[in-house]
Amino acid sequence: MPKDHGIGASSKRREDVRFLTGKGVYTDDMAMQGQVHAVMVRSTVAHGKIVSIDTSGALEMPGVLAVFTGEDFVEVGGNPAGWLIHSRNGEPMREPKRPVLAHGKVRHVGDAYAAVIAETYAQAKDAAEAVAAAAQIAELPAIIDMKTAVADSSNRVHDEIPDNVCFDWGWVEDNRAAVDAAMKAAPHVTTLELVNNRLVPNAIEPRASIGEYFPGTGNYKLTTTSQNPHMTQLLISAFVLGIPEHKLTVVAPDVGGGFGSKIYHYGEEALVLAASKKLGRPVAWTAERSESFLSDAHGRDHVTKIEVGATLDGEILAFRTETLANVGAYLSNFATVTPTFLHGTVMAGPYKVPHVYVNLKTVFTNTAPVDAYRGAGRPEATYSLERVVDKMARELKLDPIEVRRKNLLTPDQFPYTTPVAVIYDTGNYQATLEKSLELADYDGFGARAADSAKRGKLRGIGLSTWVEACGLAPSHLVGVLGARVGLYDAATVRVNATGSLSVMVGAHSHGQGHETVFAQIVADKLGIPEENIDIVHGDTSKVPFGMGTYGSRSLAVCGSAVTKAVDKIIAKGKKIAAHMLEAAEGDIVFENGSFSVAGTDKSKSFGEIAFSAYVPHNYPLETLEPGLEETAFYDPGNFTYPAGAYLCEVEVDPETGKVEVVNFTCADDFGNVMNPMIVEGQVHGGVAQGIGQAIIEQTSYDADGQLLSGSYMEYAMPRADDMPMFTVDHSCVTPCTHNPLGAKGCGEAGAIGSPPAVVNAVIDALQRGGYTHVTHVDMPLTPSRVWQAMQG
Amino acid sequence: MTKVTMTVNGKSVSADSEARTLLSEFLREGLRLTGTHVGCDTSQCGACVVHVDGLAVKSCTVLAQDVAGAEVRTIEGMANADGSLGVIQQAFQDHHGLQCGFCTPGMVMTAASLLKDNPKPTEHEVREYLEGNICRCTGYHNIVKAIMAASGQDVSAIAAE
Ligand code: FES
Ligand code: FES
Numbered sequence: 001m002p003k004d005h006g007i008g009a010s011s012k013r014r015e016d017v018r019f020l021t022g023k024g025v026y027t028d029d030m031a032m033q034g035q036v037h038a039v040m041v042r043s044t045v046a047h048g049k050i051v052s053i054d055t056s057g058a059l060e061m062p063g064v065l066a067v068f069t070g071e072d073f074v075e076v077g078g079n080p081a082g083w084l085i086h087s088r089n090g091e092p093m094r095e096p097k098r099p100v101l102a103h104g105k106v107r108h109v110g111d112a113y114a115a116v117i118a119e120t121y122a123q124a125k126d127a128a129e130a131v132a133a134a135a136q137i138a139e140l141p142a143i144i145d146m147k148t149a150v151a152d153s154s155n156r157v158h159d160e161i162p163d164n165v166c167f168d169w170g171w172v173e174d175n176r177a178a179v180d181a182a183m184k185a186a187p188h189v190t191t192l193e194l195v196n197n198r199l200v201p202n203a204i205e206p207r208a209s210i211g212e213y214f215p216g217t218g219n220y221k222l223t224t225t226s227q228n229p230h231m232t233q234l235l236i237s238a239f240v241l242g243i244p245e246h247k248l249t250v251v252a253p254d255v256g257g258g259f260g261s262k263i264y265h266y267g268e269e270a271l272v273l274a275a276s277k278k279l280g281r282p283v284a285w286t287a288e289r290s291e292s293f294l295s296d297a298h299g300r301d302h303v304t305k306i307e308v309g310a311t312l313d314g315e316i317l318a319f320r321t322e323t324l325a326n327v328g329a330y331l332s333n334f335a336t337v338t339p340t341f342l343h344g345t346v347m348a349g350p351y352k353v354p355h356v357y358v359n360l361k362t363v364f365t366n367t368a369p370v371d372a373y374r375g376a377g378r379p380e381a382t383y384s385l386e387r388v389v390d391k392m393a394r395e396l397k398l399d400p401i402e403v404r405r406k407n408l409l410t411p412d413q414f415p416y417t418t419p420v421a422v423i424y425d426t427g428n429y430q431a432t433l434e435k436s437l438e439l440a441d442y443d444g445f446g447a448r449a450a451d452s453a454k455r456g457k458l459r460g461i462g463l464s465t466w467v468e469a470c471g472l473a474p475s476h477l478v479g480v481l482g483a484r485v486g487l488y489d490a491a492t493v494r495v496n497a498t499g500s501l502s503v504m505v506g507a508h509s510h511g512q513g514h515e516t517v518f519a520q521i522v523a524d525k526l527g528i529p530e531e532n533i534d535i536v537h538g539d540t541s542k543v544p545f546g547m548g549t550y551g552s553r554s555l556a557v558c559g560s561a562v563t564k565a566v567d568k569i570i571a572k573g574k575k576i577a578a579h580m581l582e583a584a585e586g587d588i589v590f591e592n593g594s595f596s597v598a599g600t601d602k603s604k605s606f607g608e609i610a611f612s613a614y615v616p617h618n619y620p621l622e623t624l625e626p627g628l629e630e631t632a633f634y635d636p637g638n639f640t641y642p643a644g645a646y647l648c649e650v651e652v653d654p655e656t657g658k659v660e661v662v663n664f665t666c667a668d669d670f671g672n673v674m675n676p677m678i679v680e681g682q683v684h685g686g687v688a689q690g691i692g693q694a695i696i697e698q699t700s701y702d703a704d705g706q707l708l709s710g711s712y713m714e715y716a717m718p719r720a721d722d723m724p725m726f727t728v729d730h731s732c733v734t735p736c737t738h739n740p741l742g743a744k745g746c747g748e749a750g751a752i753g754s755p756p757a758v759v760n761a762v763i764d765a766l767q768r769g770g771y772t773h774v775t776h777v778d779m780p781l782t783p784s785r786v787w788q789a790m791q792g
Numbered sequence: 793m794t795k796v797t798m799t800v801n802g803k804s805v806s807a808d809s810e811a812r813t814l815l816s817e818f819l820r821e822g823l824r825l826t827g828t829h830v831g832c833d834t835s836q837c838g839a840c841v842v843h844v845d846g847l848a849v850k851s852c853t854v855l856a857q858d859v860a861g862a863e864v865r866t867i868e869g870m871a872n873a874d875g876s877l878g879v880i881q882q883a884f885q886d887h888h889g890l891q892c893g894f895c896t897p898g899m900v901m902t903a904a905s906l907l908k909d910n911p912k913p914t915e916h917e918v919r920e921y922l923e924g925n926i927c928r929c930t931g932y933h934n935i936v937k938a939i940m941a942a943s944g945q946d947v948s949a950i951a952a953e
Contacts, residue, residue, distance in 0.1 A: 012885050019893025020881040020900065022827015022867035029826035122812075204831040204839055204928050205894040256829070256894025257928050289832040511892030511929045681888045681934060688931030712836035712926070720922035720932040725915070725950055750931075 002676075006524030007741075010677035013516045014530075015509070024254040027208040027225050032282035035210070036065060038272055039124040040285070041114035041131045042294060043106035046142035046366035046705020047157070050104060053114055054134040063123030065279055067131060068115045068271060070103030077239045079265055079330075083337040084482040085167050088359075093167040096158040096364075098330040100240065100267045100274070106137060107157055107329035108366050109707055110294025112267060113137075117275050117283055142705035146303060146324040146363045157329055157364040166327055166336065166362040171344035172421055179357035182318040186309025190392035195778045196380045198301035198326070198699040199692075200715060201373045203510075205256020206287035207296065211272030215280060219247050224269050226252040226538075227262045227508050228548020231485070233540045235265040235333070241273060248273075252538040255510035259689070260372040261296045262510065263550045264333040293710040298699060299373020301326035302339065306384040308392050309355075314403040316392075318355035319347060321384060325370075327362045332371035334550075336362065341481050342377030342469070342551075348418040349385040350429045350467040350643055351407045356419040366705045372550065374689055374751040378468040386464040386756030391775055394767070400760070401442075404433060404465050404645075411734075422469055424641045426734035427669065433465055435667035436645035439727050448649070449768065457651040459662075460765025464646045464757035470745040471556030471640035471736075488635035489558035490544035493522065493565040495628035497614035499607035501526075501533045503565075506546010507558035508538050511685075512747065513678045514554060518562055520674060521741070525566045527593030528606055544631050552745030555674060556640045560739045564632035567740075572628060573609045579620040580604055580612060640736045640744040644668035646687075648757035652765045657787030659695050659762055665727040666753070671736040671744035679746045680728045686750020687726055692718035693751075694758035695781045716780075755779060766790060796860045800825065801869030809856040815849075816840045818856035819866060827867040827897050831926070838925030841898040841905075842866045848905035850924070867897035870904070880904055880942045887947070889938035891929035898925050903939045912943050915950070 003009040018024050055067040078097035085093045102113040114131050118124035143149045143157055149164040157164055170176060183189060209224040220243055226232050229250040237245040255262060268285050275283040287295070302325050309318040325339035344358040389407075393400040408429040409416055416424045445461050452459035472478075475486035492504040503522055507514055519533040536542055546558060570590050577595035578585040587598050596603030604612075612619055613628035649663035666683055673679050696716035700708040709715040735742030762781050766774045766789070777789045796813075797806035800823060807822030819825045819842070828851055831839035840851040843865040870878050877885060880903050890896040899922070906913060906921045913921065918936045927935060941947045 013888070015893070016885040016890060017877065019890055019896050020867075020877060020884055021871050022825065022897055024827075024893050026826075026829070026894065028830075029820075031821075031824070122810075202928055203892070203894075204837060204926060205829070205892065206831065254893065256831075257892040259928065289834065289837075513891070677888045681891060681930060684931035684933045685891060685929045686931075689928075711834045712832055713834050717836075717926050717928070718931075719926060720936060721916075721919040723919075723932050725936070726931065726933050 005530060006520055007674050009520060010675055011516055011520050011530060013513045015513065015515045026205055026254045026256055027210060027223050028286045030210060030223060032210060032212060035282040035284050036117055036119055036279065037121040037124045038115050038117050038275060038283050038285040039128040040112040040268065040291065041116065041128045043102065043109055043111040043113060043137065045106065045137060045139045046109050047140040048106050048137040049140060050102065050106060050113060051136035051138050053131065055131055057134055058116060058127040058130040061123065061127045061130060063119035064116060064127045065119065066117045066275060068101060068275065070099055070101040070113055073100040074103060076100065076241055079235065079267065080239050081331040081336050082333045082484055084484065085169060085336045085340050087167045088170040088173050093336060094161045095331060096161065100270045108368050109705055110291065110368060111329065115271050117279060142366045144365055144367065144701050144703055144705050146326055146365060149363050149365055150324065150361065157366055161364060164364045166331065166364060168361045169340050171340065171358040175355060175357045175419060179318050179320050179355045182355040183307060183309045183320055186317045187312050188310050188396060189307055190388055190395050191305065191307045192388045192391050192776060193305045194384065194387060194776065196300045196302040196304065196383055197693060197779045199299045199373055199697050200293055200699050201259040201261035201296060201299060202717060203257030203259055203261055206289055206292045207262065207266065208286040209269045209272045210282055210284045211276035212282045213276040213280065220273050221249045221251065222269055222273055223251045223253060225255050225262050226250065227258040227510060227550055229508065229538055229540050230506065230545050231548055232265050232269060236270055236273065240270045249541040252508055258510045259374045260299060260376060260550060263548065264297055264371060289712065290710055293715065294707060295368060297332045297369045297371035298328065299370065300380060301370050302380045304384050306388045308388045310392055312396060314393060314396055314398045314406055316351050316353045316407045319353055319385065321347065321358050323360040325360055325362045326365055326367065328365060328367045328369035330369050332369040334372045335369060338372045338377045343381045345420050345422045346378050346381045346467065346469050347385065348420050350409055350465050352409055354419060358420065367701055374686060375748040376551065378748065379752045379755060382464065382466045382752050383756045386466065387759060390760045394775065400463055404463065408433065408465060423638060424467065425638060425737045427467065427641060427643050428732060428734050429465060429643055431732040432643060432667040432669050433645040435729055435732055436647045436665050439667060439729055440647040440663060440665035452651050458654055458765040458769035459649065459651050460761045460768060462648045462757045462760025462764055464753050464760065466753040467641055467643035468748065468752050469639040469641055470552035470748060471636055472551035472553045473636065474638055475635050485547065486635065487547055488633050489546045489561045490631065490633045491558060491561040491565045492544050492629065492631040493569050495569060495610045497611055499532065499610045502536055503533060503562060504536045504543040505558050505562060506543055506548065507554040508549045512549065512554055517555065517675050517678060518559065521559060521562055522566055525563065526606060552747040555741065555743045556736065556739050556745045557634060557636055559741050559743060561632050561634035563740045564634055565630045568630035568632060569628060572630065575624055576609050576612055576619065577604050580618055637738040640671065642668065642670050642744040642746065642749050644749060644753055646753040646757040648761040650758065650761040650765055652762060652786060654769060654790065657783040657790060659781050659786060661691050661724050661758060664724055666750065667729045667732060668746065668749055669732045669734055670730050670746045671733060672742040673730050674743065676730065679730055682746045683728045683750045684726050686748060687754045688718050688723055689751045690754025691723065691758055694755040694779050696722065698780050762786065794857060796856050798860055798862050798864055800864045801866060811857060813856045815851040815854040815856050815859055819851060825866050825868050829894055829897055831894065836926065838898040838902060839895050841901040841925065843901060843905065848902055867900055870900060883938040883942035887934050887938040887941055889930065889935045895925060895927040899927065899935055903942065906939065907943055912945060915940065
C-alpha cells in the first residue's frame with residue numbers, strides 16, 4: 001500500500017496552488033515603491049578594446065538617472081572562482097579578474113560594459129542604445145576555437161595569460177604511468193574522439209534582480225533569481241562590493257528554474273545594489289531572453305579523446321582521457337570545479353576498471369562563461385565512458401549488455417575505492433541493469449524493430465549504465481581539493497507555542513518541491529500533520545547560513561540538517577516531558593507525536609510540550625532554557641552515489657536522418673525516496689534535457705564569436721512532441737550509509753545518464769540497418785548530421 | 793498614453809497604455825496581474841498565453857490598444873468561483889504537471905483552449921497542441937498526463953508513472 005503521508009508518500013505539492021492560480025511571486029513580479037529600471041549595454045563584438053564610452057548624450061535623454069561603466073567599479077573587487085585548481089606541475093590556475101562591468105576590454109558578445117538607469121524600462125532601453133552608439137570599441141581578433149586558442153599565444157583573451165589556458169590538470173596524476181603501461185599492454189584499445197556539445201540552460205524565467213538601499217539603516221537588500229542566496233550574499237560582501245555581510249540581505253523568492261545557471265553571482269546583482277545606493281531608489285533589472293542566451297553561464301563544451309584498454313573478451317583494463325574544456329571569457333563561480341572534480345572523480349564509472357587517468361585543460365575563449373549545468377561534469381564523464389564502452393563492445397563483436405554485466409562492480413565490493421579517489425558507499429548495479437531490461441521489454445525488441453522496418457524506419461536500442469557523485473559535499477575533502485567554501489547545509493526548526501512549526505532551510509527550491517518534501521520529513525519524524533509545518537527558504541535574513549541548491553544536494557545535505565534539527569527538538573522535548581511526567585529522561589519515549597513514560601500510559605502530546613516550553617510554569621528552568629527552537633548544520637561525510645541503467649529506443653528515418661526517441665526507460669537507485677511523485681518528475685525533466693542535448697540542442701558561435709543560436713528561433717528547445725512518455729523506476733534501493741535519511745539525490749540523474757543511451761541507440765539503429773561504417777556521430781544528432789554520417 | 797479599457801476575468805478594467813504597450817505588459821504592469829509570465833522575446837515560449845475573446849493568444853504578441861474592449865481571461869481567472877482549483881489546475885497538481893511554475897500559467901491556458909476545441913484529445917494531439925509552449929522542468933510527461941486526466945480520460949495506463 002503506498003503511504004499517504006510522511007516519508008515515502010507522493011504528497012501533492014503545496015506550492016502548486018499558488019503557481020496554478022497566478023499567485024507565485026517571482027522577482028520580476030515585484031514592484032518596489034519608487035522602482036526605476038536598469039538596462040545593460042552589451043558588447044556586440046566578441047573581443048575588443050574599449051577606447052571610449054561617451055555617456056553624455058544618454059544622460060540627457062528623458063528619464064535617464066545614471067549611466068554606469070566599468071570605470072565606476074575599478075575600485076571594487078571582482079567576482080571570484082569558487083575553487084582554486086592546481087595544474088599538474090603544481091602551479092595555481094590563472095585567475096583573471098571578473099569585474100562588475102567590463103573594463104579595458106570586452107571579451108564576449110553580450111559582455112556588459114555599461115548600464116543605464118532610467119525612470120521607465122523603455123527610457124532605459126532607448127538610452128542604452130544611445131550609449132552603445134556612442135561607445136568606441138576597437139575590435140580584436142576573436143578567440144573561439146579551443147585548439148587554436150591553446151596553440152596561438154599571440155592572441156589572448158586575457159593579456160596576462162599567454163596560451164589562454166587556465167590550468168592543465170591531471171587526475172589522478174600519480175596514476176598516469178600505470179595507466180599508460182596498462183594501455184600499452186592491453187590486447188585491444190578503442191579510441192573515440194567526441195564533442196560534448198555546448199548548451200544554454202534556459203530556465204524559462206529569465207534572470208532578474210532588484211537592488212534596494214535603505215539610507216536610514218545603511219542596509220541593502222537584493223531580491224534576485226538565485227539558487228543559493230547565502231552564497232550570493234557572501235560573494236557580494238566579501239569579494240565584490242565589500243558591503244558588510246550584516247548590512248546585506250539577499251532574497252530569492254519564487255524562482256522559475258535554474259539548472260545551474262542561477263547558482264552563480266552575476267554582475268547585474270552588484271550593479272543594481274550600487275545603483276540603488278547612488279540613486280536612493282530601488283533599481284530593477286530583468287533579462288530579455290536574448291540576454292539570457294548571451295550572458296547566462298552556458299554548460300558542457302568539452303572536446304575529448306577517450307581510450308579504453310580491454311581484453312578481447314571485453315574486460316575493461318584502463319580508461320585514459322584527454323579533454324579541452326571551454327570556460328569562456330571569465331571564470332564563473334563553479335567553472336573550475338565542474339570539469340575537474342565533478343568530472344574526473346566519476347571517470348571510473350560503475351566499473352571494476354583498475355586504471356584510470358584524466359587529463360584536462362581548461363581554455364579561455366571569447367564566448368560566454370561556461371559553468372555547471374544540470375549534472376555538471378558528470379554528464380560529460382558519463383557520455384565519454386558509455387560511448388567508448390559501447391564502441392569497444394562493437395569492435396570486439398560483443399553484446400554491449402554482456403560487456404556491462406562483465407565489468408559492473410558487484411554488490412559485495414562496496415564500499416569501493418575507485419582509482420580516481422572516491423569511495424562509493426553502496427550500490428547494486430546489476431539490479432538496476434536487469435530492472436531496466438525487464439521494464440523496457442528488451443526481449444521484445446526484435447519484434448518492435450521488425451514493426452519499425454515495416455514502416456520504413458530503422459530501430460535501435462542503446463544502454464547507459466552510470467554512477468555519479470553528488471550530495472555536494474564533504475567540506476574537509478573539498479577543502480583539500482581547492483574549494484574556497486564549505487558545503488554543509490543548515491536548518492532551524494522553530495516550534496511555535498501553539499505547536500505549529502516553521503522550518504527555515506538553507507536549500508532553495510526553484511521547482512524541486514522542498515516546501516512539500518521537507519514538511520513530509522518533519523511531519524513523519526514528529527508524528528504531526530504536514531499542514532502544521534511551513535518551510536521557509538530563500539531569505540538570508542530568515543534562514544541559517546546554507547549553501548543552496550545544486551549538485552543534487554538539497555535532500556541529502558539540507559534534508560539531513562532538517563533531520564538533525566528535529567532530533568534535537570525531540571531530545572529537548574524528552575527533557576521537558578520527563579519533568580512534567582515526573583519520570584527519568586531515559587524512560588521517556590517519543591512515538592506518534594507524543595512523549596510517554598515507557599511501560600505506562602502517562603504521556604504528553606507534542607503540543608503540550610511545545611506550550612510548556614513557551615509558557616514554562618511547570619518546567620525545569622534551573623537546567624533547561626525555555627523555548628523550543630533548534631538549529632543544525634550538517635556536513636556530509638562523503639558524496640552520495642546514485643546510479644542507474646537507462647535504455648533508449650529510437651527510430652531513425654533513413655530518408656531524412658531524423659531521430660525519434662520512441663521509448664525511454666530508467667531504472668535508478670536513489671537510495672531512500674521521500675516523495676516518489678517528485679522524484680519521478682525530477683527524472684523526467686533531467687531525461688528531457690539529456691534527450692535535448694543528444695538530438696536537438698546546440699549552441700553555436702561563428703568564427704567571429706557571434707552567437708548563432710541566440711533565441712528560441714535558432715536554439716532548439718525540447719518541446720512536447722520531441723518527447724516520449726518515460727518509464728521510470730526507483731525500486732532498486734541501496735540506502736546511502738552516511739546520511740540519516742539514506743538518500744542519494746535524484747535531481748541530475750536524468751541529464752547524466754540519458755545522452756549516451758540516446759546516441760548508442762542511434763548508432764545501434766544505423767548498424768542494424770547496414771550502415772556499419774557509422775561508429776560515432778557527435779551530438780546533437782540532427783537529421784543533417786545523421787544523414788551525412790549515413791552517406792559516409 | 794491612452795486609457796485602454798477591457799474586460800479581464802469578468803471585470804471591466806482600464807489602465808494607461810502607450811501605442812507600443814504589449815498586452816502582457818498591460819496585464820503585468822498596468823493591472824498588476826503578474827500570473828501571466830514573460831519568458832522570451834520572440835513569441836516562442838508560451839509562458840504569456842491568455843484568452844482573448846475565447847481564443848488562446850500569446851499576450852506578448854498583441855498590442856494592448858488593439859484588444860481594447862475585448863474579453864480577456866488570465867490564469868488569475870481560472871479557479872472556481874469558490875476559489876478552489878479548476879479542473880485543469882487540479883489535474884496539474886494531482887499529476888505533478890509543474891515544477892518551477894513559470895511555464896504553468898501558459899500551459900494551463902493553452903490546455904483550456906485545447907480541451908474546448910477537442911474534449912478528448914489523444915496523447916499525440918496534446919503534444920502537438922503544446923507546440924508553442926516550452927517547459928524546461930517537467931519533460932512534458934506529467935503535463936500531457938494532467939491534460940488528458942483533465943479531459944476525463946483514464947491515465948493510469950500511461951507508461952509507468
Ligand atoms: S513571452 Fe510570449 S511567447 Fe514567450
Ligand atoms: S515547470 Fe518550470 S518551466 Fe515548466
